[in-house]
Amino acid sequence: MGEFFNVVESKKVYEFISNLKSIEDSEIIDIRESISRVSSEDVIAGEDLPGFDRSTVDGYAVKSSDVFGASVSTPAMLKVVGEIKIDEEYTKALKEGEALKVPTGGKLPNGADSVVMIEDTREAGEYIEIFKPVAPGQNVMRKDEDVSKGTTVLKKGTRINIGHVALLLNLGIIKLRVSRKLKVGIISTGDEVIEPELERKFPHVRDSNTHSLKVFLERLGYRVNRYGISRDDFEELRSFMLRSFEEDDVTVSAGGSSVGVRDYTVEAIDSIGKPGVVIHGVLVSPGKPTIFGVVDDHPFIGLPGHPSSFTLSAFTFLLPLLKRLSGETDWMLRPTGKFRITDNVFSRQGRETFVWSKRIYEDGEIFVKPLMFKSGMISPAAQADGFIRIPAGVEGYYEGDFVEFYSISESLLI
């Protein structure tokens, strides 16, 4: 069997990714279509929010100096000059000794600096008795307290979520410049690989990898070109790659698991241009045979062919790479949390090891159960809601140890 050249720790992979150039193309879209897109500009608020001093409770707008020292035994007595609804304003200025009834969200009149909660008052004809003092500013949101005009409300490189959409729309910002959608080319390789609808006889393996990755990446908002299955043939593989290097921003290959195919893959990349293959083999399980290359700022990533390894490597290496390429600031893989593990797990020969796992909810506590089956099994990924990591140099974990867990849906970060 052939050997790997240049096997590196995963740290080197992330260095490689961080050195990649993000795509420069951007487009202006409607905020209402921007969820999970990546902002390619800083956005500055052009207005204050809420835009007026606003009551945060149901009560009476007052001058705080008028209710200083008020108590149940010695209530302050103020004249009620009116009541406003949420969409009304009191156009005069509140004078000493006066109170205006305001609802939650209502606008404070000029002259008022605070709001007494309705629970701390009692109506008394044209007057109101107030049983509790308020400090200046109490129960009030100042006109620029939520957002102050000129503030950066969205940073370049942010993946847009529902909270950003709501904030920008409230500020009247309708258009946003975002990175163009990334185009990802996917190639499957292997003489034994067949389309999934075909009958399977030995040595056939159905191609799930490129299909599952395609639909997954499309859900994440990427454009995907699937080039089908290349035979174990240098020229065919190279022609598939050339098409993807022409069409796409990044090229991904799946499998083959045999050493010969890996060699073709390396040769094909190196034949396209410089520097070609940069990393050939990573000290990680699964994912050891992963290949990374780049030609003219177009990265290539060759993932292992076993479906379980393929999907896990897509989470650990491909998604961070795609985020980086889209210009996302937070592109690095991050653990969802740390949980006690229900069973012993061991690393593969001291390598950094990822294991499909599932959170278990029991008696108000959360545990993580490793789905430790044999290498090459496909079913564990279908039972997992994430995976754990055993760092390089750690032999393993014992039942009850805290381990890093990475959730599948968190990896999406939409």
Added chain:
Amino acid sequence: MGEFFNVVESKKVYEFISNLKSIEDSEIIDIRESISRVSSEDVIAGEDLPGFDRSTVDGYAVKSSDVFGASVSTPAMLKVVGEIKIDEEYTKALKEGEALKVPTGGKLPNGADSVVMIEDTREAGEYIEIFKPVAPGQNVMRKDEDVSKGTTVLKKGTRINIGHVALLLNLGIIKLRVSRKLKVGIISTGDEVIEPELERKFPHVRDSNTHSLKVFLERLGYRVNRYGISRDDFEELRSFMLRSFEEDDVTVSAGGSSVGVRDYTVEAIDSIGKPGVVIHGVLVSPGKPTIFGVVDDHPFIGLPGHPSSFTLSAFTFLLPLLKRLSGETDWMLRPTGKFRITDNVFSRQGRETFVWSKRIYEDGEIFVKPLMFKSGMISPAAQADGFIRIPAGVEGYYEGDFVEFYSISESLLI
């Protein structure tokens, strides 16, 4: 100000949701388009996986009885009858005293029951010296060990993820029956509410709620009809609702925050049919003014109008409801994890309280920081990656306490 009737704990809301009827319509789609859809059938494997006894290492297929007691000082000596590639098979049966060189993933010949790793051997002409014994089945995945024909590989009510897609395609399963996409109708209410592109003068509030929810739900795979903004007028609101009850599977309204509008909303629902409004007010912050109703199995949910409360209530109440309606088995809100909190937080008057929060990664540990700003602020949701929960009856948490955290992206569970 009006009072709430029938204010209940959130437990009652989840009981209401669990009693809703899931939609019955389903459709058959290609597995390659099924990510985040909900299976409406159990799927049974029609084949074994991997389908043949397979080596999990590079090595020599042997009869384990031939290498019993082998050691470095007394190696077993077997005749090498050949070498197969991953796509080849040895068509004869392995006899006593014979070994066949096999790659990882290679097919075991008949007669062999285990594989000796290449590291534990040394070539010696036509023979191979073996320095370590193997147990029967060692380094072998049996033909039905990954999936056994007849096993249920996907349960009804499962939301499909990339692992399911990969497994089903490997089994040659191309079509899947899934719940029809849910149709969600969204109505905004309020005299003060304007479209976000319009200039804002007091008392205008721009409608972010229905727009942000629409794009968010569409990303989750729902169909959304946005009916625009209804004035604070019983007849107009009722006509919007009637249209949605006609068109959609579920109707959502946003705001208004004033008591008068809530009353219209209740009247409008009650005027459509029985039982009408079932829950009017929940002991939860934010989300107290939430309304739940149902007419002819069509649920209605009225969410609070403040954008921050609206979005949080959409996570805590609306998403579970939509999952339940789609037939998902795991529809209930679930914490992502528990983390130490960086600041003190307090509940709102002993009510169950949710607070927008953000995980902080520091020195290999994960903390959660509550974004505790004033009620009605919109900006915290744009800085959060989730929210924490203070259960009913808990006054609050102190810095360093473990608290339940719910991640925004986890709530999606794709």
